[in-house]
Amino acid sequence: MNASTPTVTPVVPPSAAARAGSPPTGARVRPSRPGRPQGQWAVDGREPLNANEAVKAADNGLNVRERIETIYAREGFDSIPTDDLHGRFRWWGLYTQRRPGIDGGRTAQLEPHELEDRYFMLRVRIDGGALTTAQLRVVGELSTELARDTADITDRQNIQLHWVRVEDVPQIWARLEAVGLSTTEACGDTPRVVLGSPVAGVAADEIIDPTPVIEEIVTRFVGDPELANLPRKFKSAVTGHPSLDVVHEINDISLVGVVHPELGPGYDLWVGGALSTAPRLAERLGAFVPADQAADVWHGVVRIFRDHGYRRLRTKARLKFLLAEWGPEKFRQVLETDYLGHPLPDGPAPAAPSGPGDHVGVHRQKDGLRYVGLAPTVGRLPGSALQRLADLVEAVGSGRVRLTPHQKLIVLDVPPDRVDELLEGAAGLGLTATPSVFRRSTIACTGIEFCKLAIVETKATAATAVAELERRLADVEPLLDSPISLHVNGCPNSCARIQTADIGLKGQIITTGDGVQAPGFQVHLGGGLASVGLEEPGLGRTVRGLKVSAEELPDYVERVVRRYAATRTAGE
Ligand code: SF4
Numbered sequence: 049m050n051a052s053t054p055t056v057t058p059v060v061p062p063s064a065a066a067r068a069g070s071p072p073t074g075a076r077v078r079p080s081r082p083g084r085p086q087g088q089w090a091v092d093g094r095e096p097l098n099a100n101e102a103v104k105a106a107d108n109g110l111n112v113r114e115r116i117e118t119i120y121a122r123e124g125f126d127s128i129p130t131d132d133l134h135g136r137f138r139w140w141g142l143y144t145q146r147r148p149g150i151d152g153g154r155t156a157q158l159e160p161h162e163l164e165d166r167y168f169m170l171r172v173r174i175d176g177g178a179l180t181t182a183q184l185r186v187v188g189e190l191s192t193e194l195a196r197d198t199a200d201i202t203d204r205q206n207i208q209l210h211w212v213r214v215e216d217v218p219q220i221w222a223r224l225e226a227v228g229l230s231t232t233e234a235c236g237d238t239p240r241v242v243l244g245s246p247v248a249g250v251a252a253d254e255i256i257d258p259t260p261v262i263e264e265i266v267t268r269f270v271g272d273p274e275l276a277n278l279p280r281k282f283k284s285a286v287t288g289h290p291s292l293d294v295v296h297e298i299n300d301i302s303l304v305g306v307v308h309p310e311l312g313p314g315y316d317l318w319v320g321g322a323l324s325t326a327p328r329l330a331e332r333l334g335a336f337v338p339a340d341q342a343a344d345v346w347h348g349v350v351r352i353f354r355d356h357g358y359r360r361l362r363t364k365a366r367l368k369f370l371l372a373e374w375g376p377e378k379f380r381q382v383l384e385t386d387y388l389g390h391p392l393p394d395g396p397a398p399a400a401p402s403g404p405g406d407h408v409g410v411h412r413q414k415d416g417l418r419y420v421g422l423a424p425t426v427g428r429l430p431g432s433a434l435q436r437l438a439d440l441v442e443a444v445g446s447g448r449v450r451l452t453p454h455q456k457l458i459v460l461d462v463p464p465d466r467v468d469e470l471l472e473g474a475a476g477l478g479l480t481a482t483p484s485v486f487r488r489s490t491i492a493c494t495g496i497e498f499c500k501l502a503i504v505e506t507k508a509t510a511a512t513a514v515a516e517l518e519r520r521l522a523d524v525e526p527l528l529d530s531p532i533s534l535h536v537n538g539c540p541n542s543c544a545r546i547q548t549a550d551i552g553l554k555g556q557i558i559t560t561g562d563g564v565q566a567p568g569f570q571v572h573l574g575g576g577l578a579s580v581g582l583e584e585p586g587l588g589r590t591v592r593g594l595k596v597s598a599e600e601l602p603d604y605v606e607r608v609v610r611r612y613a614a615t616r617t618a619g620e
Pocket of ligand 1: 060114493496499502537538541
């Protein structure tokens, strides 16, 4: 722990604290209609109210692993029944990927089985984004040998492989688990990967090291059958860094490092954030969570979600909808009374972010070594590059790498006199610690290349836009003193957090000025979170009728950036 640097914010009572320090929460989440069963286990009982709930009730998703190992991997893709293939496989990080050659205009017209390929995306959960070089090397080897050299660093600190055959899944699990990695509950209606500060335990200005909390949550609760049937996914984030580097406003639960004036360093509790088609930023409960109680508080919140979350409609099942009905005061009271059995002290809100939380660049660690934040383009780094990166990191005397929620990676523990050697080697892998403002803040979801829900292509479109903007806007870039975030989504979901970007792009088929149907984007403008250094986070807004074709995207962004650079006011 390091309590020497942060600003201490006064403790305020819970009702006021629930809002002070909380950003505007979004307006589209509404409480459900009273009087109608919502499928809340604690209120309505456990009778399934939709097909997904029926599948989960019939057999715990975790149980599919044994069938994969003993039946499906031996007998092949055609032996997998639908409920496992489209349901329970997710509990182990497996989705079928999109069949190549189906254009986005047909996505909504086809059934899932018509869209899917006989290959899988496999998501490796990397809690806290923390990897040893041995782990990185194994993921890279699996990518090269069994996933056609694909690997995407996601904005949830996971790595996703593609082109995986069910026949190879047991071997992949064995090799991952031999180095302490897993795909357990990487997808599904479960507690997903726990986001963690990528500089946990090393940053000189850290408030509190969240590593023990993340490890305790993962060790005690990931894979717990009692928590493996939630109403929907449950996203967690824990940070103790003053840059607020885990996008805490858009997780179901976030624990954010603060210093209590009497109790010392601990966590401020936030709940109910999520994006997708009804975005809502999380709210503070005004409660201070001592570090040694953090895992129990996490357990209380996830059980509230399990017991009281809505299960009638999947589109209304995330925790944000329960929070919209209860409000933060009732949520805290239920947590303390029914789940913890004791009150939590009131606590302070986090101070304004200390700076951008992407950690790109070279930074001094508290032990005098350096951590080096590197930017790949839109998170893509093939397995062969991951292996070479592991070699490089070891060659400069380190053994640790972290992934970030911004599709970046950080090499820890670099001796100061080896930094240049690392940077030179990283450049050979397409990684830089001094990216342009465009490369630094552009992220893209999986898109039509692999995702069955996608309407448009994303990764290549975003990479092309970055290259074009770097070329065209070299004259403007020196005038921009902060990154301009460009988030590219392949459909109306928000895997790339479009509502939180300066320029957010939602994939859809548009009609161009020539009357032609073409891949394009609905534009959202003006969003941003504390973790990019904003003191007043908020959700971006759609601009009525503003759509841009994928082809015209660089032209559009160039116009926006030039206009912004020319007209912005001081400090904007
Ligand atoms: Fe797929 Fe849509 Fe998510 Fe992109 S935003 S990964 S297209 S579901």
